[in-house]
Amino acid sequence: MPEDFDTLLSTIATSAGAAARPRGPEAARRRGATRTLRRRVAVSALSAALVAGGIGTALAVGRSGGGPVPPPPAVSPSSSTGTSHPSQGPSRSPSASPAPSTSSAPGDVAPSLSLQLPAELAKGTANQVGFTVSNPGAARTETVTVDLGAPTVGSPTSTTPQERGIVQRQDGSGGAWVSVPVGYTKAGSGNSAADTATYQLSLPAQATVQEQLRVTPVGVESVDFQVTLADGGSAPVTRSRTLPLATPSLTGTGPASVAPGTTSAEFDFTLSNTTTADYSGVGLYLNAAGSTPNCDFTPFATAQWWDGSSWRTVSLSGQWPKLDTIGLGAGQSVAVRTRLVVPATLASCLKRGEVSLIAANGADNPAGGVVSIPTDPDMTVRGDAPFFSIG
Template identity: 45%
Template sequence: MSEHLDRLGSGENEQLTDLLGAVAAAASGAAVPQGAAAARQRGRQRRVRRLLALAAVPVVLAAAGTAAGLGLSGGPTGHAPLPAVTGTAPATVVPSPPPSASAQASPSATPTGAPSVALQLPSTLAESALNQATLTVTDPGAATTETVTLSLGIPRATTPNASAPDEQAVAERLDPASGAWVTVPVRFVARPGGGWVDQATFTLALPAGGRVTQQLRLLPLGDPGLDLGVRLDGSGHAPVTATYPVVLTGPTLSVTGPADVVTGQTSGEFDVTLADDTPASYTGVQLRVDAGGSSPNCTFSPFPTVQWSEGGAWHTTSTAATSAGWPLLETVALTPGRRVVLRLRLPVPAGLPSCLAKGEVAVSASTGPIGAAGATTPPPLSLLADSPFFSVRHG
């Protein structure tokens, strides 16, 4: 346990937070996550920092390469594979019937004689998953070739002054000739004032006076949403742009439990609930656990084992951290509407120091570690939740 206790603001609990953080920092080789009590609303950036520690990923600055050196030229790369997220491939989301594209978009005025653009999106997009969209471009003039640039959100970097972000959006387009999904290169470009924006660029041939529809699959970046942008550049007209505000949603994780435990006894049950209320499916979701307690001026005391059940037999797992992070309980798959409920129990040792007064259980759910700093990989699903603090009563 480390900074899970930072939600407590003052007094003994604040001292407890400091002590746990110091112990975690001193633990040699223990890949125990760091970060605040984890709820999704705390923000993806803090979850990313935690999962870096959870997966024991070394923080390495990129040695070279800046956004300024990256251009936007070039089209599809052919039948390249989708960039992999460790532990799982992104899910695919089929759009529900949204409002009309014109009602969603905030386009600039279309220059006279220039093509018009519309992007049909689901009303809500799933995070860490591919979301299907439809791009329609109408050409009122002569046949031409347009360059399409998609702005897919702001990638994060956990290292201050990093030369590259740690995550990257994903874009694919359907090749009408082969019927295959083709990876569209995504590059990060510098934003005025700092940071980057991820952009995907490809070319689109327009017939004279015709309309072209391009099917897309997009994994954008946002917390909790973003302005997804489309830009058309071609000869003979000024750029045509449109902006689509979208909201990202993902599965949720929660932990509840008893108000106190008694030394020498097995605790009451903690309930862990992982719910997928998104339109996406997620595979390879790893559920991991950490449990321990401490008090000011008292030796840190991890609970050595945890018992867990998903409605059947009870299993016992050591809580000792491994090279992969917290110990793994199980790996599950999520489908829209599914809820995974685990019950946990803590065997509380009889010989705990008498000064020990508080404890906590924390659970993480993720589809794999994020890449090292500057690796620019698609972000995995990453959730973390803590039980309320419980009191330790000495029997």
């Protein structure tokens, strides 16, 4: 029994010391010794008690290299070691799971649109306007529709306007002005109609684009100006404003009477441009006529106008002859001085007369009333001096 006891203690010490050594062949021998130990421990309760005492001794002195064996670090049940197991996948806290996205795809976010317009639009000349498009989503191409409002038509049932507006777009910042075709759209049998221009606009992703336009609207007193964006996906974006349609003004003054066989005093006309637009190629057309019914309507054959350095004679036989072509900038006024050559012999029925001036941008000949061709809008204003008596 003592020999068995000594053998048992030796086996226990060897097993306990092996547990503190690195893995490898020693670990294999330790596992074999442990199995032998378990069989002997089952023999008696006394052996089990001695085994417990032997383990304590072995742990204190049995490690090769000396010194106590440090206990393994404690691991809290709530902490994560970050170890991945192939059968389970990476360890992940339930709170780390991303929430489902509720935002729309970037390409579905409609762009925003704002207009930069003057207080009024000038008829018959190019007005510079602009609009800004902010695209918060993906890159897209928008169809831009510019509505210049209703032009002047001959009658409510007319399918062709008397004149058509013009739209130009600047090709990039500081680039050339490119014409955009304008079409006349008439809706139904009523008076709903508009001049519209359409073009494609590319919008980069998450970017702002500034567009510059020059528009020449036509019509009567105001313009329902509108810009619409549509890409076929999101709902169209529209901005509009009603603007006055302004033109330069033309006023005339003159003598109260003229005497036959003389050159009259001056009939002076003032052409004032109070709009913010510039006019070029403005023609000045003069006419003089009698006002008495059933009498010669064109009793005055010639007139004179001041060209800045001398008086020039112009024939009135064709009615509304052109005196000159001028430019008229924004805020500019031009004075036109005329005189009437009064024949010595006039019809006895002629008692009163009148001198008039027309300023027209784009019209070649306003004789018999100014009517423009549909593709060439113009500005036309008329100024009349007060009636004068003859005799």
